[in-house]
Amino acid sequence: MSQATPTHVEVDGRAMPPDGPHPLALATHGHFTVMQVRGGGVRGLGLHLARLDAANRELYGSPLTSDLLRARIRHALAGAGAGAGDASAGTSGGDATVRVVATRTAGDGPSRIIVAVTAPAEASAVPQRLLSVPYTRPFAHIKHLGTFGQLQYNRVARARGFDEALLTCPDGTMTEGATTNVGFLSADTVVWPAAPALHGVTMALVEPLTNGVREPLRLADLDRFDAAIVTNSRGIAPVAAIDDHRFPGSTPLVEELIRRYRAIPLDAV
Template structure:
């Protein structure tokens, strides 16, 4: 008897069934919703509770409805099983199409990914996201400025407020090293899961961290910088003309702190 072939990537399920054309129309034409992105290895993910809390909190904020964590876990497990994958990039989206009274959950499965660790260059851009604490699909501004930075020869964009305050990258959090502590910008931004896990693990790794305003004209006070997202951590070599030292020892310490975070079974 032949083993069934794994579903092709990218694979998508809506509420536990393979995506139909009608389902995909929901995602394409009605993208008012929220999501979280995670890297799954051997059926496990770091910070699963943080992902589930993010989804539930965003669902309540947007739709005034809870989103049960156990239901989300079951849907992720089902999608991974259907895709025939235990190592994957997974996204969980919540939608509430017009006329519906329950949240539709879309789970997408792609191949596993990891952020390239080559030092990044970032171009500052004047952009602040609406409700930045919510992770939402279809963020035109972030995508536009990321492409604008790429066309200018940079790897990414650094989002800034009108007063020059740095908030985050186009799809990353930004951290700075002043020689003593990791400094996260004290500004409206999404609190990424990797960032949250680092903050959780820093005390045990002997790393101090704090939040304070970071401005473009004050970048010279920092020795090093780095970015984080669901795919990992990478150093930053410059923002505009402000250059940073690529501190290999610091990056090892950050990686070690992240590796301390436990894996949770989905």
């Protein structure tokens, strides 16, 4: 299969010169989604498109149709040399990471659709270490461009030898990872924090595969659980530790959850 060039960016279907100003650097207000394309297909494509439509209605008062979004994604994939093929066959088309951003300048014009195509990515097979930090995202239910706080705390976490920041409320209530959702396994149940957080696409795909529940969870509750996972567009990764509390990393249940997630059919772009 072909793979995407290092970075190919289109704005409203028009390719941007690679040496010109990056439109994503100029967008300060907007919302987005990130998806992994494999063989021209995406797990949970409908959830990604619904996310963009719902956020655009909330922020800008107008819809984004699935037809428009899929056309923009297909056009950018083709421009990047990773054109969509038959996702069900898995024998043609491209692999890529696709970021779709919707933004709007002053005025009542339509939202600008920015599609960035980069190399495909996979969830880490190495169990992740999380550092709890005192921060929660504003408008947490929206995947928006106001990411400075979470990215800065990620830098702090990595400087201290961790892989990612775990965002918490002042009372220690856990919400989400800086760029992931976090879930905790107890026997065959996955418990997700009941707190302001993004309802991630991978999380939404995993929920029907498990006895999933949501509960308020604090750092003091970590002893209750057998294992933990983080999820994002790259998939599912096991957790090795949160602060100084250690988990076993990958367990048979985590491995089974990853296997079942990977078996979810791809939706053709």
